[in-house]
Amino acid sequence: MSVPGSWYLILAAILFSMGVIGVLVRRNVIVMFMCIEMMLNAVNLTFVTFARMLNDIGGQVLVFFVLVVAAAEVVVGLGIVVSIFRRRVGATADDLHILKG
Numbered sequence: 001m002s003v004p005g006s007w008y009l010i011l012a013a014i015l016f017s018m019g020v021i022g023v024l025v026r027r028n029v030i031v032m033f034m035c036i037e038m039m040l041n042a043v044n045l046t047f048v049t050f051a052r053m054l055n056d057i058g059g060q061v062l063v064f065f066v067l068v069v070a071a072a073e074v075v076v077g078l079g080i081v082v083s084i085f086r087r088r089v090g091a092t093a094d095d096l097h098i099l100k101g
Helices: 005-025 029-054 058-087 093-100
Strands: none
Touching: 005 029, 029 058
């Protein structure tokens, strides 16, 4: 028994919406990065679903590149968060202006 592809797309839309709401509502930088990762994983789920539905491997190749970009984003983002934590106790999105110089 196979799960229809539309269910995966609905799940991906729900995950992406939760990620967007999390980025817009939360001010903690680490939580914002987690929400961005959730959005990227929702896009990956969409790519894999369409690849399976169309019997094409191109979607899975795109997932590989999205994962590489997500890993680079985590490295740069955590570097910024660590530099903020060195100057202040908390890290919020409003504290990014202290990195200007």
